[in-house]
Amino acid sequence: MGAHAKHAAAESTSMRRTALAVIVPIAVLTLVGMVWLWPSQGVPAPGSSGSAPQVDGEVLALQRETCEEELPDEVNGCGTARVRVTSGADEGAEAVVPLPNGPGAPLIAAGDEVVLIESSSPDGTTYSVVDHQRATELWVLLGAFALALVAFGRWRGVSALAGLAVTFAILLFFVVPAILAGEPPLLVAIVGAAAITLTVLYLTHGFASSTTIAVLGTLLSLALTGVLSAVAVSALHLTGITDDISTSVNVSYTVNMQGLLLAGIVIGSLGVLDDVTVTQAATVTELGRANPGYGVVELYRAATRVGRSHIASVVNTIILAYAGSSLPLLILIVANEDSLGMVLTDQIIAQEIVRSVVATLGLVAAVPITTGLAAVTVRRAGRPADR
Template structure:
């Protein structure tokens, strides 16, 4: 009897794997063909004739002076202190790379909102502009290469030390993600392809590569992939409907206007692409968690049927989604914090605020992403319950 049950279980497991492969292999082939079709053509070298020369430099001396007093227009004061520190004077810098290497020049100290504050010994970035009266150098930013490399090394060591081989696989998956974003998604959008189509194809390629690379070629991973694909398509459809229905153009600031005018990018499509790609970052976490949860519940309770497994997995999914919703809202609120503060300072009514282009876009982005995540729970849980029950 036991031998018969084992043989029957093995046949069911093999059958479920075949069903999963029958769905995933065509999806993978379609994704690969779409990548080839949408892959941006090689572009010629960008004309940089009108761009200012940029060099690395080190500050070797600073001479600060009192700034001249100017009459500023009267504005409502929200506090008793100034929000922007004003610094005047000059700095002596030594160029450390490029054609002007080792050259020492005197530059004006950066001034105004957001200007970098420099001290002696700082490594900075300077730009050189040519004028009839001579070359001019200006400090535009600090060098951050060394700090970023140290942070990257600490990140890699922490991930590998804790995750071991799986952590190493996750790092490779992260590299694949950045490669697809930098060499496919961004160039394809700049080449004029549909941003939404590029985002869906790029997200599918990232998901198929990263999930199998990180979690291995298993039935559990295949379930997570299917749940992610279904939820990702639903997110794309919902975002297209709501963005069109609410007449959102994708123009939110000067950067989007400049991008549309200089590169001809479809900003509404770019908004949709951002929603899809942003959702994928959380979606794979939800689907993998649901598939793993149902599988473990089935192993711990062999007597559970489909209904019991689905209910148990859904309870975990509800708790997960509740925390993820808060995470999404806080992430968007954090990125929009300067805008929220500006709105509060102007005493604008809430009803007028939420209907503006900028805020409405963020609301649609967060709500549609959340709807996609909510849909992922029952879809993935049902698929995992069926496969786990058959595999036992």
Template sequence: MGAHGHPEGPTLPMNRIAWAVLVPLALATLVGLVLLWPSSSPPPAQAPAQEFQGVVLALQAEECTGEQGGPPSSCGTVTARISTPDGDREIEAPLSSGPSAPDLSVGDDVIVAVSESPDGPIYGVVDHQRGSELVLVLVALSLALVAFGRWRGLSALVGLAITFGVLFVFIVPSVIAGSSPVLVALVGASLITLSVLYLTHGISLPTTVAVLGTMSALALTAALSELTVGLLHLTGTTDDISTAVATTYGIDTRGLLVASIIIGSVGVLDDVTVTQAATVTEISRANPAYGVGQLFGAAARVGRSHIASVVNTVVLAYAGSSLPLLVLVVANNDSVVKVATTQLIAQEVARSAVATLGLIAAVPLTTGLAALATRSAKADVEDAEPMSEPA
């Protein structure tokens, strides 16, 4: 193909090749969705305590001393009115103490748990109600997105709803039902990529290239995750929550760790691949004489700068989620080498490293596909024009 995009002999347009690859991927995702869809909800491991909504009516606090000479803490009782199927009733519960205990004031909306004992029901205030506050936060986010992004902001909100739907309707129930966490994560990540990218950026050749780049990088991320987790002998069981997941539901925590790396990489990969595909499109418009190599080189330079900032974002995101752990490590004055080799830290290092490798691979993969697609589309404008609108 010449520098000006004229075909040299018969050419199979790149957009046809892209769709020829994308359609089987979409069908495979659909088949995986059907095969892995949870047939029924698993029974709970034990009967959960009843919980009721209530409001704090009064507090009677008194100072008490912790066991074995511990620091003083707050003791006493809390009086609350709870709403039950049999009507409202007033109850008294111990005033909880400790770091995780809710900080209560008169008038607070709370959640009260009730458990049965031989001496009668036992009540405990376990948490605050946050429904109205969460709705307020989500409404503020939605208004800001729509006000700034308009239709794109609205489509982003719909895409966010789809992502949460896939997570809580398919991925989590399927894992609990006993399906392979890695297979479920791959199918779920593919479904999110296909639906959200096309919804947010429209059906276009750049979006199709971004989808293919994301899928390729996800496959590489999955393979690297399996390799790294095996190489470091990680089990995925590092705290009480992961232990409870394994013992209560029999879930493979090692597979769950790999699945979490795959799912955690999707959002950042989407960002990188969409940016690279759009960059190639804009460079091609600004420089119609550029060939595939020139388009790749120019867009790759942009990708290198993008990766440098995104990698920092990935590491900070994992560090932020593990900040209590980092505080504990520093407070104990443990050596860096000793701490880094523990499974708890090694697991987070593996997450960051594998996600970063997937991001790095996504740049040349997507940039190369976009450069080929753009030049091939220009070779047959009439055939590719309906799909060549920028994302």
């Protein structure tokens, strides 16, 4: 082995030790945080009586009738449906139920698999059709998604699916139960996001220097996002209660809704932050390989130009994602013809603006942070970081 190769190997080993010296304490701190915040009891019961029990059913036949008067929100018209209960204590029983009508009512036909709500009355148990069953169709769609990802990404696709499973596991078994147990939502979100970042990025991209840089860039930007969101929510006096769902959560469970809003901003920002940081770390790595003569400053400037283009497109993606999910709200706002000032200062719109702006500021900060770390690491190693 030549002197240059020995020097490069020594530098690479030194960088790995440095990375471990930084990442291991962060991982230990994250694990301690999860243990400390882990709910000791199960999910608490709601403060209210809760919703009516639901069972599955199958529509056997429809009996339509002429409506005596016009229905304001007619979906299935007047009449009844004969259904068979296919789950629960009364499985196999048949019942006659009124045809569902009104906003959001399902359009049903004979043979449809539906969801029924069960209620008690002096005449016995009665049922109402409230929705379609869609578990089978969802499994088919998810299967197609998994097959497409694995067919294109191969082992990277498999690791991406594993990372997705880890993300859902942390959200469902740690973040949500801890918040329901009364722990501070923002702290829970930051610890959960750190756990997702440390696990998923290494699982998806491997134990390499570029991955470590992306992890550090993501965590630093995420901490900044949490601080900015706390300042913005407090300054604008946002309560986190803007719709029926948030109101129901506030009434049913003892959850800090303002903290839940902050937690949502942090968790939502993570999905785009890791995309930017991984891209920037990989960009610096490739630039270093393609241009061995580049120093730290040249690498930083070249990769930052790429980052600016990436940020410009991602910001548009964020805004369109929020606009798409809030399209019914936007329709109501435009139809009411309120002034622009009244629209923007309304709590519902102000909350979405805070989400978008804070997430964008976190993304903007992620580019120089990650790019600077990557440029220094690549050149200190004497060669591009391992991939």
